[in-house]
Amino acid sequence: MGWLIKLGLFLIMVLAIAFSAWIIALPIGVYFAFLLFRRNDGPKRKEFSKDVREPSALGRIPKDKTLGVILLLLAAVAQAEGGTYSVILFLSLAAVAFFRRSFSTSGIYSRVMPVEDSTLVRKRAFPLKWYALAEVKASRGTLPSVLSTVHEKLIVSAGERVSVLVAFETHSLSRRGAESTLITKIRKVSKALAPLGAYLLPLDSAQACSALRVKLERERIIEDDWPTSLEGASFNMIVLKAKGGFVESFGAYTAEPDEESQPGIPAANQHVRIQPLFVEALEEVGKKLALPQPDGITSFLSSLYAARAEPQGQVLQFEQGAPEEASRVKVRALSSPTVEIDRAQLRTLARVYMNGKH
Numbered sequence: 001m002g003w004l005i006k007l008g009l010f011l012i013m014v015l016a017i018a019f020s021a022w023i024i025a026l027p028i029g030v031y032f033a034f035l036l037f038r039r040n041d042g043p044k045r046k047e048f049s050k051d052v053r054e055p056s057a058l059g060r061i062p063k064d065k066t067l068g069v070i071l072l073l074l075a076a077v078a079q080a081e082g083g084t085y086s087v088i089l090f091l092s093l094a095a096v097a098f099f100r101r102s103f104s105t106s107g108i109y110s111r112v113m114p115v116e117d118s119t120l121v122r123k124r125a126f127p128l129k130w131y132a133l134a135e136v137k138a139s140r141g142t143l144p145s146v147l148s149t150v151h152e153k154l155i156v157s158a159g160e161r162v163s164v165l166v167a168f169e170t171h172s173l174s175r176r177g178a179e180s181t182l183i184t185k186i187r188k189v190s191k192a193l194a195p196l197g198a199y200l201l202p203l204d205s206a207q208a209c210s211a212l213r214v215k216l217e218r219e220r221i222i223e224d225d226w227p228t229s230l231e232g233a234s235f236n237m238i239v240l241k242a243k244g245g246f247v248e249s250f251g252a253y254t255a256e257p258d259e260e261s262q263p264g265i266p267a268a269n270q271h272v273r274i275q276p277l278f279v280e281a282l283e284e285v286g287k288k289l290a291l292p293q294p295d296g297i298t299s300f301l302s303s304l305y306a307a308r309a310e311p312q313g314q315v316l317q318f319e320q321g322a323p324e325e326a327s328r329v330k331v332r333a334l335s336s337p338t339v340e341i342d343r344a345q346l347r348t349l350a351r352v353y354m355n356g357k358h
Helices: 003-018 020-036 063-080 086-102 143-147 173-197 205-211 224-230 279-287 296-306 343-353
Strands: 113-114 122-123 127-137 155-157 162-171 198-202 215-218 237-243 246-257 316-318 328-333 341-344
Touching: 003 020, 003 086, 063 086, 113 155, 113 205, 122 205, 127 143, 127 205, 127 296, 143 173, 143 279, 143 328, 162 173, 173 198, 173 343, 198 296, 198 343, 224 279, 237 279, 246 279, 296 328, 296 341, 296 343, 328 343, 341 343
Parallel strands: none
Antiparallel strands: 113 122, 122 127, 127 162, 127 198, 155 162, 155 237, 215 246, 237 246, 316 328, 328 341
């Protein structure tokens, strides 16, 4: 049943409760309870070692649905106490909780806008939500071996070249607060990736928006048969979100560059009832989309990490000659090739890799 029909049923239930038409409201409520707590009777998950624990049934229930149930209970209490506006309020909030993931597939929900002279973008519809995108640059290894330690949202796509982006997000009242939180998250993931020969290159806001100007068409993946379904799908972009070593949600798309469209963060809102291991999912994705080859930027980032304990003045060497754009600089780190990057990227890289030393 489509989410529009479900939303219509939910609104009918709200009206039925408001008018005490319980003979209508109760069957619809039972239906939604069934959707929330139903269990999958499909193929069983493969046995894993003792060190890998399958999430509990309760842990697989999304938090927004749990919140929705709590709000419905509060609405029932308010109705029993003779409330009117409080019932409508709690039911409205419950509707938002239940259908938030469905709304996230719309363009408006995910649209972002650049933040000038920074590596941040922010959501248009909700400016208190901020994002930072960082590209994975690997000198060795395979997609599963490198990315299995990343538990932020991953966007793997194949256009003119394969790119692997990590999308960091936070909520903040100010740009400074958002920047501080996101850089801390980038630094944490960078520390996990660097020993594996992989590094993060934060994208400046213009680069991030350019990478997100795509026209998406969803590819349906059969949840109970990940390997076969992924192998047969024609996607060239997949978005993965993992938690505790298992895939929590994903989105598979056919993506085409569209310079006329507004940039947007692609959603990972297809939830998995039988959650595959994150590394297993990456293994299947890696059969279609491999890590890009190392380049000059990879060598530059590697040198930054190797000299992370040294002062900036002994590591960074700026080259003469005007860059292509005034906002960019030509720089190298120790013996790395000279690269041209945005000043906002360089400031972020210094805070991520160089421990703030001068």
